[in-house]
Amino acid sequence: MKNLTRSFVAVATALVVAASVVAVTDAPAWAAGSVSVTGPSGSASVDADYATEVTVSGSGFQSIPNGFGGIYVLFGWVDDAGGGSWRPSAGGVVGEDYRYVPDAESAENNGYQRFLAFPGSQTESSANGTLGADGSWSIGMVIPGAVFESQDREGRISEVDCRRVTCGIITIGAHGVKNANNETFTPLSFQAAAPAESTPAESAPAGSAPAAAGAVRVGVEAGSVVAGSSIVFTGQGFTPGEQIVAALDGGLTAVGPLTAGTQGEVAAALPVPRDIRDGTHLITLRGAGSGGVAEAEVSVTGGTSATVAETTPVVPTWAIVVLLACIVLSMALVVTSVITALVRARARRRARRAPRVAPAGASAPPAGSGAPAASPTEPLPLSAGAPR
Template identity: 55%
Template structure:
């Protein structure tokens, strides 16, 4: 290659490198939260359904999973050490409102799928568009919620004193730092807050001298039956069971208990749509097998029940079985019989050796000559 051509090629390579390094990195994911009044607030008494939209997220066409959208608490909102990509773990560094992963869950968790993903059929929050945007609805139960910590203990989070908001992470166990975010949500009394336009229209339509109309909280018809679901149909004894109920009277106290009264939870306050969510720790002494959880509304008397299967801890069961085998090995009838047979065989072998030695000695004595015997 001529010197001039070499210089041109080198300059081209440098230019490509500079362009590559100067290319802007993917923008940090951004989440926007709005309630009916257009603010990022939730009601301090009732549940609030908010619109959640994202931009700047990574969209992987045909990729596995997508994005989980939760409402919860993080221990380090500014530093970001709660993020799974930085070693953060649920139950320790962040907690969120429990809900099932089914498509028709209670609305406390949403799954936004990648476009063309094989898991898109179970998405209940739409899909991530090619430009990295998405939008969904999310229910915030109120300023407090219950969850399970790393040890399986039920804890209550008070978002009036702790940083809570909308959390996004990679779905289905896929750690994706490009889709991790936390957006703060504050709480206020929204029952008296009403858009100005609506208030003006109501006042204009009302007769002169008539009192202004007061906005009412949405309610659930008394004829609607209460329903109950759990996040897992099979749960290990001693661990926690997440549940969500719907169809109760808004604002009423709801109690939960295992049939037989072996464990209880509550009271929980039903949200604006009559929904509740919580976790119940199963006692370590609970009998394995089919169990039933019941929710009861204190004011309405409504009841909802769901069955689940309680199983023994596989690790503890295996350890107990091994310990029992080792403890019983020395007294087993089969082991005793084997030991007796081995001792009997050893006795016969030793007796045969001794008898053989005696016979050889006797034969040697008889074979001596008279002279040898006298000497």
């Protein structure tokens, strides 16, 4: 009986140990998160030449309540998109195994980089958003175009052309925390790519001094805008920290000075006047320190200056000359008339003041001479016998 009991205990113990091993072996690992990107076309497709706003959503990420850090959502390139050797948890190094567009690590940045904090984290106030308890999240981002510049750990800057390599949305652990569960890469496709042989360096304006990051360039969010709105643009390749001024048509409107970021990037909105003419206009970015100049054309509609120009009469030059001559002649005549009137008035005054002289040979009548002559109207006396 005792042997039977011992055998039963041994078998039970073996079953418990085996069950524990199976439970540990079959325990599911944390599934890696998944990311989806929605652009203006409703898919993960963006413009190769201009900045594009997209919505990036994630699910299945590991959310750690009150945990330190969170995840970074980046736009960039990875060396081994299929194998995953680029991952920081697998030894991947920024600048060698993956690169991304740099941006300010603050809530109010240019939209190239986003920081999502764990719920209840101490850095939640400086984040662009927070992971949900179920590991889901959604955030808006800006894809600057197919070509960007990145910096490695030693500060060396290099250019990435997403028309030749695979680029997309990268998620990694924030603040140096390596977490394989939150490391993903989602590729993007680019439309309207320029020919491979045409590089920004070849199209750089002659005489401009390029920044250390390469040739400067500017991209606009939309190639056509309405008068009275704004042109949203991004610039790259300027000297980090230098001041940049953006102008429309050489100063019709301007914005700045803008300060280039750590990678020579800048972004802003340039107002478009309501009374601008319809047609193609030129936006220019000029760096004060490097002297770099980047230009892009924008089409404007809805302006009002064309109507005003058509209804405004143009006065010929000869008419203005004739008018001025008439005015001068009229003034000369007025002055001459005034002088003549003054001379004549002076002559009349002199004539009044001169004494009058009696004519020669005239004598005064003698005093006491005869009675005065009878008035011609007084009747003469009649004598006797004179006929009546």
